Amino acid sequence: xxxxxxxxxxxxxxxxxxxxxxxxxxxxxxxxxxxxxxxxxxxxxxxxxxxxxxxxxxxxxxxxxxxxxxxxxxxxxxxxxxxxxxxxxxxxxxxxxxxxxxxxxxxxxxxxxxxxxxxxxxxxxxxxxxxxxxxxxxxxxxxxxxxxxxxxxxxxxxxxxxxxxxxxxxxxxxxxxxxxxxxxxxxxxxxxxxxxxxxxxxxxxxxxxxxxxxxxxxxxxxxxxxxxxxxxxxxxxxxxxxxxxxxxxxxxxxxxxxxxxxxxxxxxxxxxxxxxxxxxxxxxxxxxxxxxxxxxxxxxxxxxxxxxxxxxxxxxxxxxxxxxxxxxxxxxxxxxxxxxxxxxxxxxxxxxxxxxxxxxxxxxxxxxxxxxxxxxxxxxxxxxxxxxxxxxxxxxxxxxxxxxxx
Amino acid sequence: xxxxxxxxxxxxxxxxxxxxxxxxxxxxxxxxxxxxxxxxxxxxxxxxxxxxxxxxxxxxxxxxxxxxxxxxxxxxxxxxxxxxxxxxxxxxxxxxxxxxxxxxxxxxxxxxxxxxxxxxxxxxxxxxxxxxxxxxxxxxxxxxxxxxxxx
Numbered sequence: 225x226x227x228x229x230x231x232x233x234x235x236x237x238x239x240x241x242x243x244x245x246x247x248x249x250x251x252x253x254x255x256x257x258x259x260x261x262x263x264x265x266x267x268x269x270x271x272x273x274x275x276x277x278x279x280x281x282x283x284x285x286x287x288x289x290x291x292x293x294x295x296x297x298x299x300x301x302x303x304x305x306x307x308x309x310x311x312x313x314x315x316x317x318x319x320x321x322x323x324x325x326x327x328x329x330x331x332x333x334x335x336x337x338x339x340x341x342x343x344x345x346x347x348x349x350x351x352x353x354x355x356x357x358x359x360x361x362x363x364x365x366x367x368x369x370x371x372x373x374x375x376x377x378x379x380x381x382x383x384x385x386x387x388x389x390x391x392x393x394x395x396x397x398x399x400x401x402x403x404x405x406x407x408x409x410x411x412x413x414x415x416x417x418x419x420x421x422x423x424x425x426x427x428x429x430x431x432x433x434x435x436x437x438x439x440x441x442x443x444x445x446x447x448x449x450x451x452x453x454x455x456x457x458x459x460x461x462x463x464x465x466x467x468x469x470x471x472x473x474x475x476x477x478x479x480x481x482x483x484x485x486x487x488x489x490x491x492x493x494x495x496x497x498x499x500x501x502x503x504x505x506x507x508x509x510x511x512x513x514x515x516x517x518x519x520x521x522x523x524x525x526x527x528x529x530x531x532x533x534x535x536x537x538x539x540x541x542x543x544x545x546x547x548x549x550x551x552x553x554x555x556x557x558x559x560x561x562x563x564x565x566x567x568x569x570x571x572x573x574x575x576x577x578x579x580x581x582x583x584x585x586x587x588x589x590x591x592x593x594x595x596x597x598x599x600x601x602x603x604x605x606x607x608x609x610x611x612x613x614x615x616x617x618x619x620x621x622x623x624x625x626x627x628x629x630x
Numbered sequence: 631x632x633x634x635x636x637x638x639x640x641x642x643x644x645x646x647x648x649x650x651x652x653x654x655x656x657x658x659x660x661x662x663x664x665x666x667x668x669x670x671x672x673x674x675x676x677x678x679x680x681x682x683x684x685x686x687x688x689x690x691x692x693x694x695x696x697x698x699x700x701x702x703x704x705x706x707x708x709x710x711x712x713x714x715x716x717x718x719x720x721x722x723x724x725x726x727x728x729x730x731x732x733x734x735x736x737x738x739x740x741x742x743x744x745x746x747x748x749x750x751x752x753x754x755x756x757x758x759x760x761x762x763x764x765x766x767x768x769x770x771x772x773x774x775x776x777x778x779x780x781x
Contacts, residue, residue, distance in 0.1 A: 629696070
């Protein structure tokens with residue numbers, strides 16, 4: 225069955241507009257994806273009909289809001305194939321989820337002389353929390369390097385892992401390079417030395433089917449807004465046995481069962497890690513995005529995106545003066561590049577005036593820029609609703625940029 | 631409708647391609663670094679200011695987009711031979727031009743060739759590209775140790 229991209233596009237109201245008199249080609253999906261009408265409607269419906277605080281009200285609205293909120297947790301559990309909903313902790317996003325693990329699990333389990341291993345292609349959100357932890361407890365941050373195709377140097381992994389390694393933080397799909405990492409192998413090898421593994425799935429979740437049990441991942445984090453859901457909501461998946469041992473991250477309402485001035489008893493999982501009134505509408509929207517994603521089929525969407533990437537890559541190879549940053553054999557959705565005659569920020573501006581939205585910058589992965597010796601790259605990133613015509617628009621805008629600087 | 635060519639005027643494209651006064655001034659009486667954390671543009675400005683407070687020589691080096699490189703190149707041309715007080719006046723004028731309303735004509739008497747950068751007004755995300763070198767110049771003249779930032 226052929227993929228009906230126009231039907232998909234019709235579900236995204238934001239796509240149907242012009243910018244500067246040109247049809248919008250939104251190719252900045254690695255930064256954030258657009259939202260389908262069903263997600264927008266779900267959030268509106270919550271505010272129009274069900275708005276109430278959750279887990280405490282005895283009235284109808286609170287019960288409806290609570291039911292929708294917890295239904296979203298079950299949808300996310302199913303999406304990741306977690307063993308139990310108590311393993312799904314809602315956070316503000318992937319960044320907060322990593323900070324939660326670094327602060328709570330890291331604070332309790334990582335000490336002086338211990339090591340944390342991350343990779344050279346990590347997003348700043350999977351670098352800085354670990355640096356902060358290392359500084360606090362006297363642990364050492366180690367880095368698995370990448371090669372010039374933007375792939376992990378897997379031959380160096382064994383040498384970097386030892387019984388001192390307590391945690392490995394690894395990105396599933398790189399936002400700067402598009403590389404899909406062999407996380408199964410990394411998890412297996414890390415477990416062999418007794419280390420836990422946190423997988424940063426912020427970019428992966430809309431493109432790759434994830435089964436946390438099959439992967440045997442200890443922690444998996446992601447954000448809703450990169451999978452057609454709203455901003456400000458994401459999650460931490462962690463194995464129940466690990467969550468049980470972790471101290472709370474933040475204190476407040478909802479994470480307790482009994483408070484006296486002498487002692488506080490913490491709530492059960494996962495509520496122990498969800499202090500305060502959560503992002504209820506965002507969580508419900510997150511659930512709607514899961515429904516949308518599963519209804520279309522992650523594999524079907526990913527196949528379409530792969531065709532787009534292949535089509536774009538073929539044109540990139542032929543484009544004079546274009547240098548691709550990130551040419552891994554196993555990659556998805558991201559075309560990162562520089563032009564020899566035009567700085568990425570000038571490209572961003574010129575493309576914008578042609579209606580083509582891309583990202584220009586370091587993509588919150590400065591070490592990747594340092595590896596390739598560039599201050600920034602231009603990045604086009606694809607989602608389910610993108611078309612071959614939009615990629616043609618990208619390359620004709622690039623031609624125009626080259627002419628301006630010619 | 632504002633056209634891209636109003637931003638990327640030929641003189642800007644030229645200064646980007648062959649920046650004037652590019653390189654290190656050694657020795658120099660003043661110097662400063664500038665950095666735009668949003669886009670990674672980096673700039674180092676070197677000056678020789680004589681006893682009368684006149685900028686005798688100025689050079690810059692670094693990496694940045696066309697707007698930032700051309701702006702720095704044009705600035706070094708404009709400021710050679712100017713006094714510190716004159717710098718302050720041109721700087722104020724330049725800042726005003728970069729953020730003023732589109733219908734306001736730049737003060738070409740003070741700004742001269744620098745008026746070609748007036749186009750950045752229409753591109754809010756690019757104003758800082760044009761002003762980074764000026765902030766860096768101010769740091770250099772005032773001998774501040776902190777790198778200049780646009781944020």
